Amino acid sequence: MSPPSTLRPGTLSFRAWYSEDHSLIHHRTPALILALSGLMLSACASGSPARPKTGEQVVLDRLAAADDAPYSAAIRAVTQSGTGRRLQLMVGRINLNAPLTGRTTDKTEQYTEDVVITRQKVYRRASGTHGVWQEFPAAAAKGGIPTDRLPQYVRLILGHSGSVHRGSEPVRVSAHLAPKDIESVDRTVGRNLHPASAIDTDVWIDKEGRIVRVRQDIHFASQPDIQNTLTLTDFKSVVPVSAPVAR
Missing domain, CATH: 1.20.5 (Single alpha-helices involved in coiled-coils or other helix-helix interfaces)
Structure with a gap:
């Protein structure tokens, strides 16, 4: 149906x-x-998979993540001639991420001096003596490396076709610079380098974004090359520094 x-x-x-x-x-x-x-x-x-970072981005990320609080570091700075003869040795402790201050001992073939670096002045006198300290403007503490502006120095290197070498830690960054380039980071340091024709520089930056080593091969048109090497280790809190008194 x-x-x-x-x-x-x-x-x-x-x-x-x-x-x-x-x-x-x-x-x-x-x-x-x-x-x-x-x-x-x-x-x-x-x-x-995520796209791998370029070497430049790795360095910039480290700089951006670095702690910007003031700290101190043990310093060893060596200046030597192109033949390897040591011209000057500086050892001590300095404060960074702030106006450059600290206490060091400077040695050359002619003298050994105790040095106190304050915000306003640099004080020097022969080691082991108890006489009057010689006073100089704070800029006298600056040489060919902008020690108190190292992150800016790294960015300068990257901006001048800097090469990033990532084969080991810390990461190394290198570039070929002129004294006038360095003036954009620190005018005094750049002017100190004016006799040079060019500077080949390398900077090592660790995973915490701290610069731990700087090397400069300084070239001149009519005299032998000079090499500056700055090494920073033993990072700690800031150390107090004040103008010394004779004793």
Whole structure:
């Protein structure tokens, strides 16, 4: 016996129901495909490896993450001739991330001096003596390396086609500079280097963003090269420094 031709009010015939449902499925299919495609693309993106950082970005990230609080470091600074003869040795402790202050001992072939560096002045006298300290402007503590502006020095190197060597830690950055380039970081240091024709410089930066070593090969047009090497170690809190008194 065939089914009745009518159904209860509020219901659809099978043909009408199938037609409407099929139409809904037909209209929803493109959206469903797009949604699934989005999920697949998201899964592919999340599973793909991150693009490796360039050497420059690694260095910039370290500088940005470095603690900007003042600190002290043991310093060893050596100046030697192109033939390897040591011209000057400075050892001691200095404060960084702040105006350069500290206490060092400077040695050359002619003398050995105790040195006190304050914000305003530099004080010197022969080691082992108890006489009057000689006073100089604070700029007299600056040589050829901008010791109190090392992060800016690294950025200068990167901005002058600096090469980043990532084979070991700490990371080394190097570039070929002119004295006028260094003036943009520290005018006094740049002027100290004016007799030079060029400076090949290397800076080492550790994972904490601290500069731990600087080397400069300083070239001259009519005299032998000079090499400056600055090494910073034993990082601690700031040490107090005040003007010395004779005793």
